[in-house]
Amino acid sequence: MSSLPFLPAGVDFAWPWVALLAPLPLSLRSLLPAAAQGRDSALRVPAGTGLSALDGAEQSVRTRLSLRVIIALLAWCALIVAAMRPQLLADAQSSPVTGRNLMLAVDLSGSMEAKDFKLAGRSVDRLTATKAVAGDFIARRTGDRLGLILFGERAYLQTPLTFDRQTLKTLLFEAAIGLAGEKTAIGDAIALAVKRIRDMGENSQEQVLILLTDGANTAGAIEPLKAAELAATVGLKIYTIGIGAERMSVGFVQRLVNPSADLDEQTLSAIAEQTGGRYFRARDTAALADIYRDLDRLEPAADDEVGYRPRDDVFFWPAAVAAGLFAVLALGRSFGRAVS
Numbered sequence: 001m002s003s004l005p006f007l008p009a010g011v012d013f014a015w016p017w018v019a020l021l022a023p024l025p026l027s028l029r030s031l032l033p034a035a036a037q038g039r040d041s042a043l044r045v046p047a048g049t050g051l052s053a054l055d056g057a058e059q060s061v062r063t064r065l066s067l068r069v070i071i072a073l074l075a076w077c078a079l080i081v082a083a084m085r086p087q088l089l090a091d092a093q094s095s096p097v098t099g100r101n102l103m104l105a106v107d108l109s110g111s112m113e114a115k116d117f118k119l120a121g122r123s124v125d126r127l128t129a130t131k132a133v134a135g136d137f138i139a140r141r142t143g144d145r146l147g148l149i150l151f152g153e154r155a156y157l158q159t160p161l162t163f164d165r166q167t168l169k170t171l172l173f174e175a176a177i178g179l180a181g182e183k184t185a186i187g188d189a190i191a192l193a194v195k196r197i198r199d200m201g202e203n204s205q206e207q208v209l210i211l212l213t214d215g216a217n218t219a220g221a222i223e224p225l226k227a228a229e230l231a232a233t234v235g236l237k238i239y240t241i242g243i244g245a246e247r248m249s250v251g252f253v254q255r256l257v258n259p260s261a262d263l264d265e266q267t268l269s270a271i272a273e274q275t276g277g278r279y280f281r282a283r284d285t286a287a288l289a290d291i292y293r294d295l296d297r298l299e300p301a302a303d304d305e306v307g308y309r310p311r312d313d314v315f316f317w318p319a320a321v322a323a324g325l326f327a328v329l330a331l332g333r334s335f336g337r338a339v340s
Contacts (some may be wrong), residue, residue, distance in 0.1 A: 021079050024115040025073070068329060072235050075325035082319035082336050082338050087311040099159050100206035100299065101197070103147040104138075105189045106130060107173055107213040107243075110152075110182035114214070114259045116245035126214055126243055129285045136211075137292040138169045147196065148172055151189040153181025153219045157196065185220030186213055190227035190238065190271070195260070198217035207234065208299055212241040212272070216264035227269040239293055239298075240268040243282045 010054070055138035108127065117129035140148060146168050148159040159168045160174070193209045217224045231238055244260035261285075269279040289326070 073096040078322035105149040153183040155188040183219035187222040187224040187227040188220035
């Protein structure tokens, strides 16, 4: 396809190079012998000789020849335009570009209520910090289909894979600690993501799971490493995030404790390694935000939309004009012969 700058908006030609054939008739005429080019001037009658009838006949012949040449040139030009394949362009439209299938798995177990993170200068629980940072991450994931898995003692699909980032973000913000139980079923969350991929039957796209938790697997029907093994078989890459501070002051005497003592970093690292992903450690809100920015670099987002303009071929209109003009020439020649 080629767009010519001098064309009016909404018009284009698929094969504009055909226009190079337009001078062909003039080139052929210049190659004809001189006698053939001058044949129409063989009859010349000096003015005032008294042969006015012959003089009028000569003028009539010249007029008919000039008219035929003009019609022939117009027909040729119409034929060239038709061969260039003119197209009418409709209004610009857009469609989403499929990047990857990216699912978020967020821990809602009871330990996520620990207030060891800060947001805008105030202490907040781990889930609140996760919502704020993951919400910005979701907004940046243009072109990807996103899904949301929430898990605690049970794992369930909150949002199937969708391009609707705003709805997914809203549903994440509505999630509450303890909604899926107090324990942590990491293996079941991974297995649910694997099941969704198998149900979709799509192997051409990249499949990614970002799993965030603050503990160890304490519930569920499947062990995390077994679930990771299943994930690897369907090409699901898992990035794991261990969330939680390592030091926190509690009580009246401000005793220091480790609120992340139950975090199973070894298993989370093994899950990521087994599936080709990576393990991250988020000890505060800034570190969590950095992790999601790292994920943006590791799994760059695709373009949100690709613009296109539907095209309708209209070459048959100039082709019809050319055919009509050639028909006029043929009829004119036949009529002339009949008269003569």
